[in-house]
Amino acid sequence: MPEGHVVHVDARRFGQRLRGHTVRASSPQGRFAAGAAALDGRRLTAAEAYGKHLFLRFGGRSGPPLLHVHLGLIGGWNWYDGSGELLAGRRFRGPDDSAVRLRLRAGRGAAVVTAELRGAMLCELIDMEHAAMIHTRLGPDPIRGNADSRRGWERLHRSSAALGTLLLRQDVVAGAGLIWRCEAPFAAHIDPRRPGRAVTEIEWQAIWAALQTMMRAAVRRGGAERTTRSEHRASWGDELYLFRRGGEPCRVCGTPIESQQMGGRLVWWCPSCQPY
Numbered sequence: 001m002p003e004g005h006v007v008h009v010d011a012r013r014f015g016q017r018l019r020g021h022t023v024r025a026s027s028p029q030g031r032f033a034a035g036a037a038a039l040d041g042r043r044l045t046a047a048e049a050y051g052k053h054l055f056l057r058f059g060g061r062s063g064p065p066l067l068h069v070h071l072g073l074i075g076g077w078n079w080y081d082g083s084g085e086l087l088a089g090r091r092f093r094g095p096d097d098s099a100v101r102l103r104l105r106a107g108r109g110a111a112v113v114t115a116e117l118r119g120a121m122l123c124e125l126i127d128m129e130h131a132a133m134i135h136t137r138l139g140p141d142p143i144r145g146n147a148d149s150r151r152g153w154e155r156l157h158r159s160s161a162a163l164g165t166l167l168l169r170q171d172v173v174a175g176a177g178l179i180w181r182c183e184a185p186f187a188a189h190i191d192p193r194r195p196g197r198a199v200t201e202i203e204w205q206a207i208w209a210a211l212q213t214m215m216r217a218a219v220r221r222g223g224a225e226r227t228t229r230s231e232h233r234a235s236w237g238d239e240l241y242l243f244r245r246g247g248e249p250c251r252v253c254g255t256p257i258e259s260q261q262m263g264g265r266l267v268w269w270c271p272s273c274q275p276y
């Protein structure tokens with residue numbers, strides 16, 4: 001599932017490549033035909049991510065001002081240049097217009113840029129009040145500069161659920177997913193099975209700081225997730241500490257990494273580095 005940093009990378013790409021441009025919008029698949037017609041010919045004025053939600057704002061008066069997209073489990077944006085060369089996203093075999101929910105295109109000649117949306121859980125036009133309601137439901141987003149981490153703490157420290165489960169809840173941390181719920185507790189030296197109410201406020205601040213550092217770095221890298229610190233790179237390379245490494249030695253202490261199901265998906269931890 002695309003995590004929040006991927007959506008922030010999408011928002012940056014829209015900001016850099018299409019903001020200020022009048023876009024041609026279409027829905028080759030047909031499922032968003034009315035929405036695309038309402039966007040066609042309007043100017044993209046702003047692109048913003050909040051957690052896993054992307055908001056694209058359009059000028060003009062012909063419809064609701066915001067396009068709201070949630071990628072869900074398998075959604076993603078593909079970017080192409082004027083010659084059809086893939087700039088970013090996944091490569092698909094052959095033409096597959098039947099899967100393109102929304103195509104946005106701007107520019108002329110060689111400067112044409114195209115963004116195509118496939119497989120999204122949500123793609124809808126909404127007004128500002130609806131967007132404000134979505135923002136209110138979400139917890140703080142570690143990538144956003146104005147995030148108030150205490151809002152996440154208020155929800156986390158009252159819960160008996162495991163830390164690793166709580167970090168997936170979007171009203172606790174907006175944008176965190178399966179990777180960060182492993183890597184952030186590792187950086188903060190806390191077992192992800194520990195109940196939220198047994199996490200101290202100082203520990204929460206360490207988890208939050210780790211989320212900010214890791215997720216913002218992933219945005220700067222264009223979406224690539226890495227957490228290994230410089231002192232461990234010489235022996236281990238530039239990779240993640242725990243994610244999908246069950247049974248392998250911890251990159252810090254060598255203890256075999258453990259895993260179990262948590263919230264329907266695997267979570268990994270080092271039993272030596274992360275006390276319960």
Ligand SMILES: [Zn+2]
Pocket residue numbers: 250251252253254255270271272273274
């Ligand atoms: Zn360890």
